Amino acid sequence: MLLKKEYIHKNNDLFAHFLIILFLLFFAWDFFILFYHHFRIYSAHLILLVSAFIILANNRVFFTEVSQRLDLFSFQGASYLVIFNLVMMTVLVLFFLLLGQKYLLKPILILFLLITAVLSYFTQALGVIFEVDMVRNVVETIKDNNQQEALELLSPPLLWHVFLLGVLPSLGILWVDIQYKTFVKELLVRIVYAVGILLTVLALFMMNFKYMSFFSRENRDLRVYVVPVFPALSLYRYTRSEWAGKAIPFNVRGEDAVQYKPIKKRTVGIMVVGETARADHFSLNNYRQETNPLLKQQANLRNFSNVSSCGTSTAFSVPCMFSFLKRGDYSPVKAKKESNVLDVLTQAGIKTLWLDNNSSCKGVCERIESINYKKSPHPLKTAVYYANGEYYDAVVLDKLDQTIQHSDQDILLVFHSFGSHGPSYYKRYPKTFAQFKPYCKKSAPQECNSEEIKNAYDNTILYTDFILNQLIDYLKAHQDQYESFMLYASDHGESLGEKGIYLHGLPYILAPAAQTHVPMMVWFSENYIKNHQINMKQLKNKEKRAYSHDNLSHSLLGLYTVFSEVYQADEDMFSNREYRKQLQ
Numbered sequence: 001m002l003l004k005k006e007y008i009h010k011n012n013d014l015f016a017h018f019l020i021i022l023f024l025l026f027f028a029w030d031f032f033i034l035f036y037h038h039f040r041i042y043s044a045h046l047i048l049l050v051s052a053f054i055i056l057a058n059n060r061v062f063f064t065e066v067s068q069r070l071d072l073f074s075f076q077g078a079s080y081l082v083i084f085n086l087v088m089m090t091v092l093v094l095f096f097l098l099l100g101q102k103y104l105l106k107p108i109l110i111l112f113l114l115i116t117a118v119l120s121y122f123t124q125a126l127g128v129i130f131e132v133d134m135v136r137n138v139v140e141t142i143k144d145n146n147q148q149e150a151l152e153l154l155s156p157p158l159l160w161h162v163f164l165l166g167v168l169p170s171l172g173i174l175w176v177d178i179q180y181k182t183f184v185k186e187l188l189v190r191i192v193y194a195v196g197i198l199l200t201v202l203a204l205f206m207m208n209f210k211y212m213s214f215f216s217r218e219n220r221d222l223r224v225y226v227v228p229v230f231p232a233l234s235l236y237r238y239t240r241s242e243w244a245g246k247a248i249p250f251n252v253r254g255e256d257a258v259q260y261k262p263i264k265k266r267t268v269g270i271m272v273v274g275e276t277a278r279a280d281h282f283s284l285n286n287y288r289q290e291t292n293p294l295l296k297q298q299a300n301l302r303n304f305s306n307v308s309s310c311g312t313s314t315a316f317s318v319p320c321m322f323s324f325l326k327r328g329d330y331s332p333v334k335a336k337k338e339s340n341v342l343d344v345l346t347q348a349g350i351k352t353l354w355l356d357n358n359s360s361c362k363g364v365c366e367r368i369e370s371i372n373y374k375k376s377p378h379p380l381k382t383a384v385y386y387a388n389g390e391y392y393d394a395v396v397l398d399k400l401d402q403t404i405q406h407s408d409q410d411i412l413l414v415f416h417s418f419g420s421h422g423p424s425y426y427k428r429y430p431k432t433f434a435q436f437k438p439y440c441k442k443s444a445p446q447e448c449n450s451e452e453i454k455n456a457y458d459n460t461i462l463y464t465d466f467i468l469n470q471l472i473d474y475l476k477a478h479q480d481q482y483e484s485f486m487l488y489a490s491d492h493g494e495s496l497g498e499k500g501i502y503l504h505g506l507p508y509i510l511a512p513a514a515q516t517h518v519p520m521m522v523w524f525s526e527n528y529i530k531n532h533q534i535n536m537k538q539l540k541n542k543e544k545r546a547y548s549h550d551n552l553s554h555s556l557l558g559l560y561t562v563f564s565e566v567y568q569a570d571e572d573m574f575s576n577r578e579y580r581k582q583l584q
């Protein structure tokens with residue numbers, strides 16, 4: 001069996017090289033024909049040529065995946081690859097034939113070449129898949145006008161890739177002279193081309209229907225690697241879901257919310273929403289490098305080591321963390337149309353304040369008070385926290401006391417941190433926290449080795465350890481004034497090059513644990529433990545239980561002893577049922 005596998009891979013390599021040579025000969029011949037005809041070309045011929053280039057030049061990941069699952073030197077393997085590529089080319093050809101009319105054809109072809117080159121770079125270099133949630137993430141970045149994040153993604157490898165596969169062929173399109181026939185003849189030619197290519201592909205597909213349908217059904221995941229067809233399909237699905245969501249009426253939940261509190265001492269809670277932190281890089285979870293030297297010394301800290309995220313991107317996960325919808329029923333569109341836990345806490349009389357050092361709250365804070373450091377920077381006033389055009393997360397410490405003392409209500413501060421956001425991990429912390437060396441100092445992590453990437457990332461976790469410890473120390477210093485807690489949970493994890501995958505945002509079903517296994521911890525002040533009868537030994541026994549973002553909303557209500565029909569005690573990680581019975 002091993003010899004057969006090696007034989008198949010060897011033949012697949014030969015076949016791949018044969019395809020490359022055929023590909024080069026095809027375009028060399030076309031270039032010769034163009035040169036012979038003084039760079040004049042009919043519109044339909046140009047559409048075929050560009051469609052073939054887009055599919056063949058931008059789908060290396062797809063070809064690699066197919067070659068690992070099929071013997072490309074077999075008739076079935078070779079025919080599947082050829083027919084599938086023809087199907088994808090047909091989709092583009094029909095689109096261009098329909099919309100690429102005179103004066104529009106060149107702009108449309110150039111736009112597709114440039115966009116496809118960008119998409120293929122992220123798929124090939126970073127392992128990014130542009131499914132619906134990744135499209136949502138991109139759209140949210142644009143909505144938030146998050147220029148800093150967009151600029152960080154610009155790197156020399158990206159620019160070079162786009163130049164070769166986008167700019168150069170676009171210059172060729174600008175150079176050629178497209179020959180158009182009269183309107184009627186042009187229409188007839190395009191109809192003939194469309195019908196001809198459809199019949200050809202259909203005939204080839206039917207000739208190998210049994211195997212094509214079987215292999216496609218058993219390998220449905222292959223479609224996610226096809227650029228630009230799958231991203232375009234994802235964009236359509238995203239647009240359709242957002243449009244349908246507009247018709248959904250807003251569902252107010254938790255109108256019955258009431259806080260029962262026998263102790264008059266004020267409750268102050270700080271929840272930190274981590275960004276891109278993965279649990280297996282926290283030394284609290286037995287990671288090899290000491291990334292939590294300060295937190296490990298904190299008494300009354302409970303670290304939950306088996307927590308799953310709701311999604312793999314910020315735009316998906318953050319609203320889910322505060323929603324009452326469970327992951328199986330959740331969608332960002334649904335979450336927008338109903339009250340979240342912050343709304344219910346506000347209804348119960350607790351002041352909630354959202355502090356954002358990330359892109360935005362993704363709709364979570366629409367109905368409460370919020371401050372966004374990125375959208376209203378004051379670098380001269382807070383220079384100690386500001387560098388590289390952005391704030392370090394320590395900015396949350398600025399005027400923290402003033403913010404809390406501004407009100408005499410119970411208060412929950414939610415700090416949306418920038419945490420370990422990639423790809424420029426080295427920009428997330430001051431140089432004094434660059435303890436793990438050597439570390440990657442590039443915005444294209446794939447250009448650094450594995451050790452450098454992990455060290456740069458681990459430095460971000462070390463800085464997070466510092467921020468959380470500072471918040472705890474602040475609460476400890478004021479525990480004579482109020483009872484308090486600090487809760488931390490990351491929105492999703494991060495891939496650091498394992499199996500050629502970087503960053504995050506893979507479809508949940510395909511995502512590795514690095515993107516879905518997230519850190520979560522809670523700290524209580526001594527008087528909070530006493531007043532709320534928190535059983536710390538019992539919590540210690542719960543540290544390795546399986547939890548998820550589904551637990552957060554109910555746990556937050558429980559921390560403020562809020563009673564409501566939306567509260568589910570079974571989902572509350574810190575619930576003391578006997579104490580709640582005493583309050584009723």
